Amino acid sequence: MEPSLDQISKRLVQANPASKGTLIACSILILITGIASSIPGTNYIPYSTANAQLEEVEDLREEQRAVAEESATGSNEFSLTLDRAHFIPLSPISDSPGNQVKMLLHYSGQLPSTSTEDTVNAVMEVYAANHTLLRTSSLPEPIAPDGSDGTIQLATTFNDPTLKDVVAKAILTDSQKINPLSDPIEASIGLGEIESATMNK
Numbered sequence: 001m002e003p004s005l006d007q008i009s010k011r012l013v014q015a016n017p018a019s020k021g022t023l024i025a026c027s028i029l030i031l032i033t034g035i036a037s038s039i040p041g042t043n044y045i046p047y048s049t050a051n052a053q054l055e056e057v058e059d060l061r062e063e064q065r066a067v068a069e070e071s072a073t074g075s076n077e078f079s080l081t082l083d084r085a086h087f088i089p090l091s092p093i094s095d096s097p098g099n100q101v102k103m104l105l106h107y108s109g110q111l112p113s114t115s116t117e118d119t120v121n122a123v124m125e126v127y128a129a130n131h132t133l134l135r136t137s138s139l140p141e142p143i144a145p146d147g148s149d150g151t152i153q154l155a156t157t158f159n160d161p162t163l164k165d166v167v168a169k170a171i172l173t174d175s176q177k178i179n180p181l182s183d184p185i186e187a188s189i190g191l192g193e194i195e196s197a198t199m200n201k
Contacts, residue, residue: 078109078120078172078182083151085187086194087166090157099163099191101126102155103170107182110148119144119175124154127167134158134166142175165190 084104090096103124111118119142126134137156154170166189172182187195 076109076172076180076182077112078107078145080170080172080182080185081106081108082185082187082195082197084194084196085168085189087168087189087191088194089192096157098157098159099161100155100157101166101168101189102153103168103187104151104153105170105185106149106151107145107172108149109182110145111181117175120181121173121175121177122152122154122170123173123177124156124168124170126156126158127169128163129165129167131167134163138177163191 082103083106085102087099087101089099101124105122111120121139121142123136123138125136128134135156135158137154139152139154143152152172167186168189169184169186171180171184173180189195
């Protein structure tokens with residue numbers, strides 16, 4: 001009769017007590033591997049799983065935000081105006097490669113007293129000339145509106161040299177980036193162009 005795994009382990013430890021720590025580590029690794037392999041569909045790296053879940057959450061937020069924008073009745077709490085928008089190469093201004101899309105916005109208004117939140121976020125969607133959504137970006141963290149007005153900026157960088165024209169669309173939202181708190185504002189800009197409020201006057 002062949003010895004069991006437990007018996008083999010005991011013999012190894014008795015023969016070489018220093019191997020006990022290594023044996024424990026190997027046992028833990030085998031246990032984790034066994035648990036992972038016993039779960040259907042877990043033939044991927046945990047990081048990939050987390051990344052995929054993050055993308056799914058962002059996709060869901062985009063869908064919820066689109067529905068909320070369609071159902072908005074013009075009772076948004078804030079108004080947005082464009083101070084400046086550009087689509088320019090970062091080099092030679094900086095050492096960073098790529099072409100940056102940036103919107104500098106001025107907001108006015110305030111959260112209603114009945115609101116359970118005291119922070120807001122902002123979202124910028126960048127579209128290609130054929131109306132394909134290229135990227136969605138937002139503020140790194142929600143902000144607390146400073147008084148009744150203030151400024152925010154949203155930026156993202158593209159490394160695609162063939163991208164020559166974009167449409168940048170921004171909106172102020174709740175902290176979860178779902179419910180709109182302003183009407184959207186957009187700017188159509190070509191590579192190398194800068195648009196500002198003073199230019200449009």
